[in-house]
Amino acid sequence: MTIAALYEIFRQHPSIATDTRKLKKGDLFFALKGPNFNGNQFALQALEAGASYAVVDEDIDANDERIIKTEDALSTLQQLAKYHRERFNIPFIAITGSNGKTTTKELVDAVVSSHYTTYTTQGNLNNHIGIPLTLLSVKDDAQMAVIEMGANHQKEIAGYCEYAKPTHGIITNAGKAHLEGFGGIEGVRKGKGELFDYLRSTNGTAFAYDDYNYLHEMVKGISSVTWYGTRNGTVTGDVKTSEPFLSVAITKGAGFDEINTQLVGAYNLPNILCATAVGKYFGVPDEKIKQSIEQYTPSNSRSQLIEKDSNKIILDAYNANPTSMKAAIENFAQLHADKKVLLLGGMMELGEESVKEHEALIGLLKQYKWENVVLVGGDFSKINHDGYIYLNNADEARNWLQQQQLQRAYVLIKGSRSMQMEKAIAF
Numbered sequence: 174m175t176i177a178a179l180y181e182i183f184r185q186h187p188s189i190a191t192d193t194r195k196l197k198k199g200d201l202f203f204a205l206k207g208p209n210f211n212g213n214q215f216a217l218q219a220l221e222a223g224a225s226y227a228v229v230d231e232d233i234d235a236n237d238e239r240i241i242k243t244e245d246a247l248s249t250l251q252q253l254a255k256y257h258r259e260r261f262n263i264p265f266i267a268i269t270g271s272n273g274k275t276t277t278k279e280l281v282d283a284v285v286s287s288h289y290t291t292y293t294t295q296g297n298l299n300n301h302i303g304i305p306l307t308l309l310s311v312k313d314d315a316q317m318a319v320i321e322m323g324a325n326h327q328k329e330i331a332g333y334c335e336y337a338k339p340t341h342g343i344i345t346n347a348g349k350a351h352l353e354g355f356g357g358i359e360g361v362r363k364g365k366g367e368l369f370d371y372l373r374s375t376n377g378t379a380f381a382y383d384d385y386n387y388l389h390e391m392v393k394g395i396s397s398v399t400w401y402g403t404r405n406g407t408v409t410g411d412v413k414t415s416e417p418f419l420s421v422a423i424t425k426g427a428g429f430d431e432i433n434t435q436l437v438g439a440y441n442l443p444n445i446l447c448a449t450a451v452g453k454y455f456g457v458p459d460e461k462i463k464q465s466i467e468q469y470t471p472s473n474s475r476s477q478l479i480e481k482d483s484n485k486i487i488l489d490a491y492n493a494n495p496t497s498m499k500a501a502i503e504n505f506a507q508l509h510a511d512k513k514v515l516l517l518g519g520m521m522e523l524g525e526e527s528v529k530e531h532e533a534l535i536g537l538l539k540q541y542k543w544e545n546v547v548l549v550g551g552d553f554s555k556i557n558h559d560g561y562i563y564l565n566n567a568d569e570a571r572n573w574l575q576q577q578q579l580q581r582a583y584v585l586i587k588g589s590r591s592m593q594m595e596k597a598i599a600f
C-alpha cells in the first residue's frame with residue numbers, strides 16, 4: 174500500500190496506537206518491535222479490541238482485510254508522519270539540547286498555546302517513535318506545533334528533521350550528556366547541531382541563549398536568529414531570587430519586569446527567557462506570556478518541590494548527567510538552610526568518561542558543607558567515596574532516609590532515570 178493510500182485510512186481513523194494495553198476503539202494500530210515484545214504478535218488482539226486497522230511487517234496467520242502488511246512498520250509510521258506534516262503550512266518549533274528540553278518545551282507550549290491552537294509533544298515522547306506519534310497528533314485546526322527531539326547519537330536529529338521539517342528551532346544547550354553515544358562533548362555539539370544544520374539549509378529561524386559562546390558558533394550561517402540572554406538579546410533577564418522558586422527579573426524585551434515561577438532552580442533561567450522570547454517573536458500578548466509561565470507547575474520529577482512534614486524535598490530525579498548534576502548541586506548550595514542532605518544516584522550513558530565524571534562530582538561536592546551526602550549506585554560504586562555514604566540503590570536510600578527521621582531538612586534527590594531515585598521519597 175502506498176503512503177498516500179495509508180494516509181486516506183489515517184484521515185478516517187486519525188488516532189494511532191502502538192500498544193494494545195492502551196488501545197482505544199478505532200485506533201490505527203502499528204505493530205512495532207522492541208526489546209521485550211514483537212508488536213506483530215498483538216495485531217489480531219488489537220483488531221479484536223477495536224482497532225480500525227493493523228499495520229504489520231510480518232505475515233499474520235489470518236485472512237483479515239484490516240491487516241496492512243508493510244516492509245517495516247516503524248518506518249511506515251515515520252513516513253506517514255512526514256506525509257501528514259507536509260499538509261501543514263504553520264510554524265513547527267523543534268526543541269533539542271542536552272538539558273532542559275522538556276521544561277523548555279512545556280514553557281514554550283504554555284506560552285504559545287495561550288494564544289494559538291497548538292499541538293505539542295506529550296511528556297517526553299521525543300524519539301524515533303515519539304516524534305512521529307506527536308506529528309500525527311497534530312489536528313487540522315493547528316496554528317502551531319512544538320516538537321521535542323531527544324537524541325543519544327549522531328545523525329538522529331538530522332533524521333527527525335527530515336520528517337518533522339521544523340521551521341523554527343531551539344538548542345537549549347549542548348553539555349555533558351549521552352557522551353557515550355555522541356562521542357564526547359564535541360560530538361554532542363555536532364549531533365545537537367544537526368537541528369541548526371537543517372534550519373541553515375531551509376532558511377529557518379533559530380532561538381539561542383546568548384550567554385553560551387558555543388551557540389554563537391553553532392548558529393553561524395542561519396539568517397534568522399533570535400537571541401535571549403542575561404546581557405544581550407531581544408529578551409534579557411536574570412535571576413532575581415531562587416529560594417527555592419525561581420523569580421526572574423526581565424531587563425529588556427517584554428512589557429513586564431518580573432516572572433515568578435513555580436520551578437525550583439536557577440538553571441531554569443534560560444528555559445524561561447527562551448519561552449518569553451518565543452512568545453514575543455510570535456506576538457503573544459505580554460500578560461499571556463507572564464501568566465502562562467507563572468502558572469506552569471512541574472509534576473514530572475523535574476525541578477519539583479515537595480513538602481513532607483517539616484522537610485522540603487527537591488525532586489529532580491527524572492534524569493542526570495554531569496551538566497545537570499552540577500547545575501542542581503550549585504543551585505542547592507545557594508539555598509539558605511541549616512540542614513542539607515543530598516541523595517545522588519549514578520549518571521548513565523557517559524561511556525569512558527563516566528568514572529572521571531563521577532569523581533569530578535565528588536570534587537564539586539567537597540566545595541560545600543552538607544549535613545549528609547549519600548551516593549547511590551551506578552559508577553559511584555567504582556570510585557573513592559571520600560567519607561560520603563554509599564548505598565546500592567534507591568530502595569536502600571529510602572530505608573536510610575526512614576532511619577534518619579529528618580526534621581526541618583532540605584533534601585535534594587537526583588539521579589539518572591534508571592536509578593529511579595524518586596522511590597527514595599517514600600520515607
Ligand SMILES: CC(=O)N[C@H]1[C@@H](OP(=O)(O)OP(=O)(O)OC[C@H]2O[C@@H](n3ccc(=O)[nH]c3=O)[C@H](O)[C@@H]2O)O[C@H](CO)[C@@H](O)[C@@H]1O[C@H](C)C(=O)N[C@@H](C)C(=O)N[C@H](CCC(=O)N[C@@H](CCC[C@@H](N)C(=O)O)C(=O)O)C(=O)O
Nearest residue numbers: 191192193205207208209210212297298299300303323324
Ligand atoms: C516500542 C515501544 O513503544 N515500547 C514501549 C513499550 O515497551 P515494552 O517494554 O512493553 O515492549 P516493547 O518495546 O518490546 O514492545 C514492542 C511493541 O509491542 C507492543 N506491545 C507490547 C505488549 C503488549 O501487551 N501489547 C503491545 O502492543 C509495545 O507497545 C510496543 O509497541 O511500553 C513501555 C511502557 O509503556 C514504553 O516505555 C515503551 O516505549 C519505548 C521506550 C519508546 O521508545 N517510546 C517512545 C514513544 C518514546 O518517545 N519514549 C520516551 C523516551 C524517549 C527517550 O528515551 N529519549 C531520550 C533520547 C532518545 C534516544 C533514542 N535514540 C532512543 O533510543 O530512544 C532522551 O534522552 O530524552 C518516553 O517513554 O518517555
Ligand SMILES: Nc1ncnc2c1ncn2[C@@H]1O[C@H](COP(=O)(O)OP(=O)(O)OP(=O)(O)O)[C@@H](O)[C@H]1O
Nearest residue numbers: 271272273274275276297440475476489492497500
Ligand atoms: N537550562 C538548563 N541547564 C542545565 N540543566 C538544566 C536546564 N534545564 C533543566 N536542567 C536540568 O535537567 C533536568 C531535566 O530537565 P528536562 O527534563 O527539562 O530536560 P530534558 O533535556 O528534557 O531531559 P530528558 O530528555 O531526559 O527529559 C532538570 O531537572 C534539571 O536538573
Ligand SMILES: C[C@@H](N)C(=O)N[C@H](C)C(=O)O
Nearest residue numbers: 492493521522589590591
Ligand atoms: C531517560 C532518558 N531521557 C535520559 O535522560 N537518560 C539519561 C541517561 C538519564 O536517565 O539520566
